[in-house]
Amino acid sequence: MKGSFYRRSILAAGVLASAVFSVMPFILFVSTAFKTHSQVTAIPPAVWPAFNLDFFHSAIFRYDILAYLRNSFIVAGSTTIVTLMFGTLAGYAISRLKTSWSRFILLIILSCAMFPQISIAGPIWRFLRWIGWLNTFAGLIFPYVALTLPLTVWILALFFREIPEELESAALVDGSSRLGVLGRVILPLAAPGLFTAAILSFIYAWNEFFLALLIVTDPSRQTMPVGIALFQGEYTVPWGEIAAASLITTAPLVILVMFFQRRIISGLSAGAVKG
Amino acid sequence: MASSLNIEKISKSFERVTALKDVSLAVRPGEFCVLVGPSGCGKSTLLQIIAGLEHQDSGSILMDGRSIDHLEPRDRDVAMVFQSYALYPHMSVFDNLAFGLRMRKVPVKQIPERVMATAALLDIEGLLDRKPRQLSGGQRQRVAMGRALVRRPRIFLFDEPLSNLDARLRVSVRVELKRLHQEIQGTMVYVTHDQIEAMTLGDKVAVMQSGRIHQIGTPEEVYGSPADIFVATFIGSPAMNLINGHIEHRAGQFYFNHPDFNMDLDLWDGLSLGEAVLGIRPEDMRIVEAVHGFPGSVEIVSNLGSDQYLHLKSGELELTARAPKGVSFHSQAQIKWCVAQELCHLFADGKRVPLKIEAGS
Amino acid sequence: MRLKAQSFFLILLLPALGILLLFIALPISQSIWLSLHRVIIGLPGLGELFIGLSNYRELFQDPVARHSFWVTLFFVTVTTFFELLIGLFLALLINLRFPGRGALRACVLIPWAIPTVVAAQMWRFLFNDSYGLINYMLFGGNSTSYIPWLALPNTALAAIITADIWKTSSFAALLILAGLQIIPEELNQAAAVDGAGTWRRFKHITLPLIRPALLVALLFRTIDAFRVFDLAFVMTQGGPADGTNVLQLYGYRKLFVEGLMGYGSAISVVIFIIILFLAVLYVHLAGRRLMEARI
Numbered sequence: 001m002k003g004s005f006y007r008r009s010i011l012a013a014g015v016l017a018s019a020v021f022s023v024m025p026f027i028l029f030v031s032t033a034f035k036t037h038s039q040v041t042a043i044p045p046a047v048w049p050a051f052n053l054d055f056f057h058s059a060i061f062r063y064d065i066l067a068y069l070r071n072s073f074i075v076a077g078s079t080t081i082v083t084l085m086f087g088t089l090a091g092y093a094i095s096r097l098k099t100s101w102s103r104f105i106l107l108i109i110l111s112c113a114m115f116p117q118i119s120i121a122g123p124i125w126r127f128l129r130w131i132g133w134l135n136t137f138a139g140l141i142f143p144y145v146a147l148t149l150p151l152t153v154w155i156l157a158l159f160f161r162e163i164p165e166e167l168e169s170a171a172l173v174d175g176s177s178r179l180g181v182l183g184r185v186i187l188p189l190a191a192p193g194l195f196t197a198a199i200l201s202f203i204y205a206w207n208e209f210f211l212a213l214l215i216v217t218d219p220s221r222q223t224m225p226v227g228i229a230l231f232q233g234e235y236t237v238p239w240g241e242i243a244a245a246s247l248i249t250t251a252p253l254v255i256l257v258m259f260f261q262r263r264i265i266s267g268l269s270a271g272a273v274k275g
Numbered sequence: 276m277a278s279s280l281n282i283e284k285i286s287k288s289f290e291r292v293t294a295l296k297d298v299s300l301a302v303r304p305g306e307f308c309v310l311v312g313p314s315g316c317g318k319s320t321l322l323q324i325i326a327g328l329e330h331q332d333s334g335s336i337l338m339d340g341r342s343i344d345h346l347e348p349r350d351r352d353v354a355m356v357f358q359s360y361a362l363y364p365h366m367s368v369f370d371n372l373a374f375g376l377r378m379r380k381v382p383v384k385q386i387p388e389r390v391m392a393t394a395a396l397l398d399i400e401g402l403l404d405r406k407p408r409q410l411s412g413g414q415r416q417r418v419a420m421g422r423a424l425v426r427r428p429r430i431f432l433f434d435e436p437l438s439n440l441d442a443r444l445r446v447s448v449r450v451e452l453k454r455l456h457q458e459i460q461g462t463m464v465y466v467t468h469d470q471i472e473a474m475t476l477g478d479k480v481a482v483m484q485s486g487r488i489h490q491i492g493t494p495e496e497v498y499g500s501p502a503d504i505f506v507a508t509f510i511g512s513p514a515m516n517l518i519n520g521h522i523e524h525r526a527g528q529f530y531f532n533h534p535d536f537n538m539d540l541d542l543w544d545g546l547s548l549g550e551a552v553l554g555i556r557p558e559d560m561r562i563v564e565a566v567h568g569f570p571g572s573v574e575i576v577s578n579l580g581s582d583q584y585l586h587l588k589s590g591e592l593e594l595t596a597r598a599p600k601g602v603s604f605h606s607q608a609q610i611k612w613c614v615a616q617e618l619c620h621l622f623a624d625g626k627r628v629p630l631k632i633e634a635g636s
Numbered sequence: 637m638r639l640k641a642q643s644f645f646l647i648l649l650l651p652a653l654g655i656l657l658l659f660i661a662l663p664i665s666q667s668i669w670l671s672l673h674r675v676i677i678g679l680p681g682l683g684e685l686f687i688g689l690s691n692y693r694e695l696f697q698d699p700v701a702r703h704s705f706w707v708t709l710f711f712v713t714v715t716t717f718f719e720l721l722i723g724l725f726l727a728l729l730i731n732l733r734f735p736g737r738g739a740l741r742a743c744v745l746i747p748w749a750i751p752t753v754v755a756a757q758m759w760r761f762l763f764n765d766s767y768g769l770i771n772y773m774l775f776g777g778n779s780t781s782y783i784p785w786l787a788l789p790n791t792a793l794a795a796i797i798t799a800d801i802w803k804t805s806s807f808a809a810l811l812i813l814a815g816l817q818i819i820p821e822e823l824n825q826a827a828a829v830d831g832a833g834t835w836r837r838f839k840h841i842t843l844p845l846i847r848p849a850l851l852v853a854l855l856f857r858t859i860d861a862f863r864v865f866d867l868a869f870v871m872t873q874g875g876p877a878d879g880t881n882v883l884q885l886y887g888y889r890k891l892f893v894e895g896l897m898g899y900g901s902a903i904s905v906v907i908f909i910i911i912l913f914l915a916v917l918y919v920h921l922a923g924r925r926l927m928e929a930r931i
Contacts, residue, residue, distance in 0.1 A: 209866045214892060
């Protein structure tokens with residue numbers, strides 16, 4: 001960026017401040033995972049940890065963090081797969097139906113994302129109890145699919161719309177069935193959109209807390225957010241272990257963000273720009 | 276392998292727009308039939324209906340005498356070349372060509388053979404590994420044709436396949452297309468708005484406008500005996516000259532009357548008095564130096580290299596004539612012109628009035 | 637055959653619509669139904685007595701509920717205001733071209749990506765009254781002046797507001813960034829040539845053109861802010877003295893802790909109506925032109 005030294009230093013200050021503001025609190029917190037017991041509660045707060053792995057040890061073996069991690073993977077992974085499946089079909093249908101219909105249906109689907117969790121949590125809980133799905137993965141996965149479908153359908157419908165209908169006509173004349181057209185022509189071309197929707201759905205399901213708290217009360221099935229929120233020490237708050245668990249749970253997300261920030265941003269902005 | 280195609284009284288409307296009205300057309304096996312007309316005349320819609328991509332409101336499509344109305348596109352055994360080629364961008368040229376074969380479950384062993392053979396026919400063997408975006412317009416067009424050819428369908432459909440090519444390429448591809456047709460003898464239905472393509476490619480030409488077919492015939496027929504004024508002016512470039520006048524009677528003789536032009540009409544039968552239009556093709560106008568003829572002055576000379584066209588003003592009439600070879604004309608030159616009766620086209624009530632000799636045979 | 641194609645597409649919609657019906661539409665209507673009844677989990681013997689709007693009557697007279705509403709409203713207002721401001725700043729920053737832009741983007745995405753409960757624990761740690769970093773930064777080693785942030789109602793609210801601002805400014809930034817990236821570079825260049833300085837260009841060109849994006853950010857943030865739960869649950873459990881007892885937390889407590897399904901559902905319906913009202917307001921303000929230009 002050209003400009004005077006004055007401007008550039010203002011810019012640099014701004015960038016630095018933003019970066020620090022965004023990341024510092026988090027780094028300071030997770031660095032606690034590497035501290036020794038005494039360093040945790042020390043004043044002044046020890047900025048540089050001792051690279052002690054005690055807390056990790058404790059988190060994994062005493063608090064069984066890895067079990068929570070596994071549960072989160074199962075739930076978030078399954079949710080992503082199912083949402084993509086249903087979302088692809090719905091998004092494709094919406095992109096090819098008559099405009100007045102498709103706009104209406106899309107509106108309905110989008111409005112489903114607006115409800116406060118509590119207004120659906122109670123009845124969902126009752127329903128799951130009734131069919132015996134409380135404390136099961138399925139009991140979390142299906143509501144999560146419902147919560148991630150709106151954004152997924154939105155992103156995919158937008159992507160599918162970009163693909164010219166002539167390609168589909170060509171494939172139909174060449175001998176493909178309608179479903180075949182979806183699989184052989186549309187999906188390969190919409191791969192970026194699928195990817196973006198997958199990432200966003202995964203992150204949402206990974207981070208979800210409210211429903212997870214209510215639906216799964218058996219610790220062996222609980223997901224990470226619940227585990228972290230309910231972390232109880234014997235006498236004091238086990239900050240070290242919490243920090244270690246937080247690091248473990250956010251590591252996959254940070255990696256995703258690092259590598260796919262462009263996709264994530266484009267997926268999220270699909271909401272802003274396109275209405 | 277090539278089939279006959281019978282289009283019987285097809286009608287189709289979209290919302291409040293009538294795209295096709297009672298369109299009927301018969302295409303014999305191996306025939307190259309061109310549907311020609313201005314944009315929006317319904318020709319592309321008809322093609323889509325034949326392919327099964329659109330469904331007609333009424334009427335029937337028959338292939339080899341059997342109705343295919345209820346069949347999905349994939350079951351109709353037609354191949355289509357689209358205006359924008361519609362090549363699958365994520366597949367190589369080879370896969371684009373092989374796609375239809377795979378869909379029809381052609382034995383895997385046969386596929387490479389057939390693809391190579393078609394590629395050789397179209398001279399695109401070297402491009403098989405590339406993706407569409409790496410090809411030029413002309414190359415893509417050939418791949419699109421290849422995709423249709425490799426399937427050996429019963430009917431070939433072409434939707435303005437040359438309109439995205441530049442002018443020179445268009446001419447050479449036209450010739451290639453004609454050669455291809457002679458080689459494979461397929462039944463081809465070709466849609467275009469370019470009457471030159473229609474004339475050079477078609478065994479049979481159907482002139483369409485506003486959802487109706489105005490005339491079906493050989494290129495010679497639609498050129499030499501246009502059925503109505505629309506066909507007369509649409510086919511042939513520069514367009515036919517039209518003179519709006521009256522048929523009158525004098526001394527036992529019908530004649531065509533216009534303030535600046537008149538002509539006896541003894542070559543026509545069954546004439547009645549009233550308004551009529553006389554058509555003269557530019558090449559049929561004779562420019563004469565002699566005393567006999569109608570006076571005119573040259574306004575503009577269009578020199579195309581091979582021919583010269585003179586834009587004349589003769590009284591109120593504005594006419595285009597092809598200049599005789601070897602003579603050069605300049606603007607404002609005063610000339611005389613005339614035309615032989617048998618070369619004229621007479622239209623009454625918008626329709627062609629046949630010459631006595633035509634009516635007789 | 638047109639019919640066949642249409643029905644094919646409608647069938648494709650069924651799985652998604654089915655899930656949404658079962659897990660969103662149906663539960664909402666059930667919540668509404670429940671809110672008109674007296675239902676207590678754990679006391680099935682009482683059955684489900686229809687009591688009309690008396691849950692709502694009780695709700696509007698409940699001092700805790702009213703306090704909860706004001707707390708939430710305050711929360712929404714303050715957080716949305718700051719998040720849009722900071723988000724705008726971040727978006728403008730990211731929109732500029734400078735080396736390391738990608739790194740800044742990644743940094744800004746981190747708060748958005750981590751689970752809210754992790755952020756909550758993190759701020760709980762930072763706001764700790766004995767060894768929290770915030771206290772240290774404000775008062776140095778002087779531990780007697782340290783504020784017990786989470787033990788006083790007002791400061792606790794400030795704490796969760798801070799946490800939310802940290803967490804969600806980046807999301808606002810992304811939404812605004814999308815709007816910024818649409819503005820053609822030439823407009824700014826033309827204005828510069830015409831003699832407008834940075835501030836003027838911002839005020840007369842950038843700001844008006846990102847209005848839609850700002851409105852979208854405003855809408856999403858406001859709706860999300862009304863639904864705050866995770867932060868309050870983890871950081872303060874709604875206390876102290878209901879100082880951070882936001883609406884969803886209050887509803888959660890009534891519904892799941894005390895088992896008052898009817899009453900809790902009434903709370904949830906009220907939240908739902910508030911959000912619906914906001915959405916309608918937005919659509920009305922932003923206009924139909926936004927919707928129709930897209931699809």
